[in-house]
Amino acid sequence: MKEIKVGLLGLGTIGTGVAKLLMTNASLISAKVGARITLKKIADLDITTDRGITLTDGILTTNADELLTDPEISVVIELIGGYEPAKRFVLKAIENGKHVVTANKALLALHGEEIYKAAANKGVEVLFEAAVAGGIPVISAIRGNMAANNFSTIFGILNGTCNYILTRMTDEGADFAAVLKNAQELGYAEADPTFDIEGVDTAHKLALLVSLCFGTRVTFGDIHTEGISSLSSVDIKFARDFGYKIKLLAIGKRDGDRVEARVHPTMIPVNNPLADVNGAFNAIRFTGDFIGPVMFYGRGAGMDPTASAVVGDIIEISRNIMAGIGRRCAPLGYRDDAVANLALKPMGEIESKYYIRFSAVDRPGVLAKISGVLGSYNISIESMVQSARMAGEEVPIVIMTHEALESDVRKALDEIDTFDIIMRKSQLIRIEDNLE
Amino acid sequence: MKEIKVGLLGLGTIGTGVAKLLMTNASLISAKVGARITLKKIADLDITTDRGITLTDGILTTNADELLTDPEISVVIELIGGYEPAKRFVLKAIENGKHVVTANKALLALHGEEIYKAAANKGVEVLFEAAVAGGIPVISAIRGNMAANNFSTIFGILNGTCNYILTRMTDEGADFAAVLKNAQELGYAEADPTFDIEGVDTAHKLALLVSLCFGTRVTFGDIHTEGISSLSSVDIKFARDFGYKIKLLAIGKRDGDRVEARVHPTMIPVNNPLADVNGAFNAIRFTGDFIGPVMFYGRGAGMDPTASAVVGDIIEISRNIMAGIGRRCAPLGYRDDAVANLALKPMGEIESKYYIRFSAVDRPGVLAKISGVLGSYNISIESMVQSARMAGEEVPIVIMTHEALESDVRKALDEIDTFDIIMRKSQLIRIEDNLE
Structure with a gap:
């Protein structure tokens, strides 16, 4: 059986999940791809900590170049996060003709265009299903089977930390600060939760969804972003009295040649399915001109669901390799020369x-x-x-x-x-x- | 720009929707495929009725062979429904080296294996997103980005007519017969509603989902199928008292080397998201070993949503054609020789x-x-x-x-x-x- 070799940058939580999934479900994946997918190299600065998985001897390295320059490696998985060195590594992988799978929403929201252009030049794929909503295969659906639709709206609950906090504030009548503190103790919120609770993480994801759905470049800095830290339990109570729940919503709307893209706490009717998305779950609702309203729901984060999305992308690329082709579809689903520059509507x-x-x-x-x-x-x-x-x-x-x-x-x-x-x-x- | 020519068998409701979508969103589709997709021939027994769309002169024929044998046509869309002549046409299209897109769940549930085998021999794709849950891109997701998972369960609300009737019985406390009669008057139920209300349509769809999720052949006739006609408003009321709603559920479970596949009215907790799927909407909930629970929701039928799924499949095939390949992925997402014969667990x-x-x-x-x-x-x-x-x-x-x-x-x-x-x-x- 043919072997497809992949390299992994970053052995944190998600990286460990990817390694575990590739090993645990190896035979299932082979049955679907017709090849064995092998993790040949893993680069991480920390190669001593026990991650609870058994890796082949000598697979770990602190030197990313070892896998970026390895001619046997066809696919590089970037799970370092942040801007640098992730960007440099991704560009180098592409430069060396490797396909890239990444979960790095921050990187793509800010530097997507440069990376997509490099990938087009080299004829390789850049896939990033795990960058939005964990395991939920929403990006594949937009690029893939829903591709015939002009989308008019996107509504997303995209940050598990915020949704967990809001769910508890709603259920318990508790105040933001108290729930945040407890969420941190329970591991549902980071020690520095700014990116999550101020809506930045949600805005990164919205930037990607807007690009995919409306076929446009988005200037991430122009997305209006408000978090949940100023919400009070009084507002949540009033919302309920009026028949609403408050969610941190990512909103994208197409309005002629302009696009709305904004992230803020939003009151939505209690009887809308999005209002029932509780705890750390994510959901995204779209409306397309033919498909009508459609919603995806699932775990938006975590080791295993995110690994499912990353390995799904690896399978996608592996099927291309098995069919003897390099690149089959541009990152945003549009031909690179067909991506527009729609203006963001001022708030x-x-x-x-x-x-x-x-x-x-x-x-x-x-x-x-x-x-x-x-x-x-x-x-x-x-x-x-x-x-x-x-x-x-x-x-x-x-x-x-x-x-x-x-x-x-x-x-x-x-x-x-x-x-x-x-x-x-x-x-x-x-x-x-x-x-x- | 390259042109990809497709032929359409059956200009009923869905066929008309497909023709409309290919015309309405032609430039969007070109921007995503890099080719113009042209409807070259449409075969239907009735070529005189006005469907409210403007077709190119001479495009209509009563002779299916005209398109099955046309060497310029790369993709045949089968929207006739039923077993014959649909099966004969599909096999002939494959025999002539054409890719097939179909919405025909009955055909695939019964004769899928024969059709998949023929397609493997000829190296063509058989895609059928529209066969399950209308526009909801659930089959693409199982074959595609969720492919790394071993699935343990499938729960689906897959028939809009049944769900519409049950929703009204629940909301109005009305009896089955009265709601069915009114649903027929309003066009939500067929004059002969047997296939829908007795669960047969749902069982066809479940057969496909079970095959895709568990990588197995399913003998359609062995699926235990009960419909909703024996439900009484008394049961719906008691269900509510106990905290449940009654839905016609398609249930698939993997249990070791065996599979459960059954369709019957089922009580589900009111606080489960599936309980909020009302009216003609469809939803499917899966659990995979890595992705965890995931749910898809949307319009499960109708001209436009179903056309979205059919044209999504055409785009998928067209991207392959543009990449210079024939077949990229087997119909069930598994290599043809990796599909198992898991036994159905007796009821x-x-x-x-x-x-x-x-x-x-x-x-x-x-x-x-x-x-x-x-x-x-x-x-x-x-x-x-x-x-x-x-x-x-x-x-x-x-x-x-x-x-x-x-x-x-x-x-x-x-x-x-x-x-x-x-x-x-x-x-x-x-x-x-x-x-x-």
Whole structure:
């Protein structure tokens, strides 16, 4: 039986999972590929720690070049993460004619174009199913069987840490800080959770999904990104009263020649399937012009599910090798010369429904003042809740608006927040009512 | 730009959708394939009815041979349905070296092996994403990115007509016959709904999923199949009281060297995502050894979603053609010589939890008699509900069992149903508690 040799950069959690999967299911994989896939070299700075798996003697090296220059290795798996040296290694692998499989969303969100161009020049594949939503095979589906569709929307719950925290805040009525601390103790959140809780990780993944679905380059830095750290249990309670749950949502929308791409806490109807995505699970919902709405759900992270996606990509490439071809499909699923440069719609121009919570002094005329300003900016109120009266004290006033222009809402809040009856910065959460 | 010519057999609803999609999104598809995909011939017995789309003059023919023998046509799309002449046409297309795309689950469930073998001999692809769950790209995912997994379970809601009827029975408390009649008036059910409501369509689809997930041949006739026509609104109400919804579920399980494959109404917990799959939507949940649980959700039928799947397959084949290769992957994702013949587990040997509704005369000692028989067959009771007492009249007694062996349950019911205190055949519905 033919042998296809692969090299692995990075023996962390995911890398260990990939090595384990290639060994555990070796015969299954051979039955599907018609070749034996062999892990020939693994490069990691730490080659002494026991990862709980048995590796062939001499397979480990601290020198990445050993596998980047090995002519027997056809596929390089990059699981180092971060920008450097991952980028340098990936480009060198491509330069040496090797196919690349990576889970590195940060790298692709920022340097994707350069890497895709290099791969096109060399006629090799760059696959990255594991970069978005762990094991869920959503990228393959967009590039593959759903490829005939013009997509109009993407809604994703893409960060397990955030979704775990929000689920517990919702179920327990607990506050953000307390849940985060406990999540860190339980290993569900990193010691430095900034990338997760501030939405950066979600924005990286959204950048990839937007590129794939809309066939466009995305300037990652232009994606509007808000995290969940400013959410309060009060907002989650009000959301429930209005029939919503709050999720950190990655939102992509096609609007003519422009694209919306934004990450922020979002209220979604409790009866939408995305509202039932709890804990560390991920889900992505798309709408295509022919397929209609479609949703994928599964484990969005972790050693085993992510390894499933990485090895799925290796199988894809191995089938090409067995068929005697190099590159079969460009990384984004579009011919390289067909990828567009659609402009990102500025945040001020998006339209949405809004939940706004004002912290006001309970005094006659407050509501008239607030609604007067909203009205002057063409923001119409769908419903309003003013909690129990406590004359002279701070009370929350919650307003749900009809569709309004973000810039108008911002201007109105800036104006209202200067009033002396307003005790603190108002809370604004966008609402997605139909998710189509 | 290179041109890839395809021929379409059958211009019914799906065929019309495929023609429409190929025309509407022609430039998008070219951008993804690098070739123009042209519909060169369409064969249908009826070439006069207006389908609401504009076709090139002379493209329509009543003679399938015109396209089966056309050397310019690389891909034949079979959307006739049924066994003959679909089978003859598919085999002839393969014999003539053409790739085949089909949505014909009945054909593949019964004659798949013969067709796959012919395709292997000729080195052509046979793709059938549209045969299961309409637009949802679940077959591509099993063959493709999820291929590294050993799957343990499949749970599918695969028939839109049944799910529509069950959703309305659940929401409205209505009876089966009334909802079916109304569904027929609204076009959600066929004039002869037997294939749908008796579970045959679901079993065809399950046969394909079991083959793909477990890499085995399945004898379609051996799949245990029960439909929804014997369900009563009483059962749906009791299910809700116990925290369940009733769905027509396709169930596939791997158990060592054997496979369970069965279709029947099933109680699933209300908080499982599958319980929220309503109306004409479909969903499939798998568990793989590395990916864990994963679920796909979307429109399971209809002109446009099904066309999305068919054209997705055409794109897949076209990318191969552009890469200069014929066949890249066998129909089931396994090398043809690696497909196994796993035995189907006889229904009597499955283990499940059961809901049993006895229609008994309300008389002292009835419960003792029933539970005595259950106990004698090692069936242990988890809970029991006996409705309001009406001495001497027929009352429902509902028993939820712990895990028990199907053959024991059958024997116990056969025995109990002969008692003169039992007024009619007892109702039995299987329960799936964890869906993993």
